[in-house]
Amino acid sequence: xxxxxxxxxxxxxxxxxxxxxxxxxxxxxxxxxxxxxxxxxxxxxxxxxxxxxxxxxxxxxxxxxxxxxxxxxxxxxxxxxxxxxxxxxxxxxxxxxxxxxxxxxxxxxxxxxxxxxxxxxxxxxxxxxxxxxxxxxxxxxxxxxxxxxxxxxxx
Numbered sequence: 001x002x003x004x005x006x007x008x009x010x011x012x013x014x015x016x017x018x019x020x021x022x023x024x025x026x027x028x029x030x031x032x033x034x035x036x037x038x039x040x041x042x043x044x045x046x047x048x049x050x051x052x053x054x055x056x057x058x059x060x061x062x063x064x065x066x067x068x069x070x071x072x073x074x075x076x077x078x079x080x081x082x083x084x085x086x087x088x089x090x091x092x093x094x095x096x097x098x099x100x101x102x103x104x105x106x107x108x109x110x111x112x113x114x115x116x117x118x119x120x121x122x123x124x125x126x127x128x129x130x131x132x133x134x135x136x137x138x139x140x141x142x143x144x145x146x147x148x149x150x151x152x153x154x155x
Contacts, residue, residue, distance in 0.1 A: 025126070030044065033118065033119055033122045036121070038118045039114075039118040039122075040111075041111075042081055042085075046081065047115045047119060048068045049068060049070075050082060050087060051116070052064055053088060053104045054112055057101075058091075058102070060093070060100065060102070061099070061100055061102060062099070064079075064102060085107075085111075086105055086107045086108070089102075089105055090102060090103075091103060
């Protein structure tokens with residue numbers, strides 16, 4: 001979309017890289033999200049981590065790190081922060097006391113609902129730039145890339 005008569009800039013060699021195109025949009029969305037009123041996550045990634053935990057009660061930290069594509073050490077930092085705020089809790093696995101299962105608390109669910117409302121509003125312009133059919137195709141293609149290239153659970 002061209003605003004105020006801005007001329008599109010060339011991407012040069014970056015035009016060959018999908019990662020740059022994904023990251024460029026993600027950077028704009030992430031900046032808008034952290035600056036949005038009502039979004040009180042203290043660290044980037046907390047929304048993703050909390051949402052995946054909520055959708056997969058009992059997930060291990062290793063599984064969570066793999067699913068969100070973050071380093072396991074960073075996930076521990078995020079879980080520590082969410083736990084200190086009362087949004088998440090760890091429970092030792094009975095079959096392996098060295099590992100934890102992760103759960104979202106009622107406070108975490110409330111925070112997740114607030115954050116998701118802000119995130120949906122933050123993405124509204126992007127979402128409105130696509131028809132429903134285009135959004136479905138884009139979502140399916142992104143999920144296909146993820147499943148074929150990064151979803152180790154599918155192996």
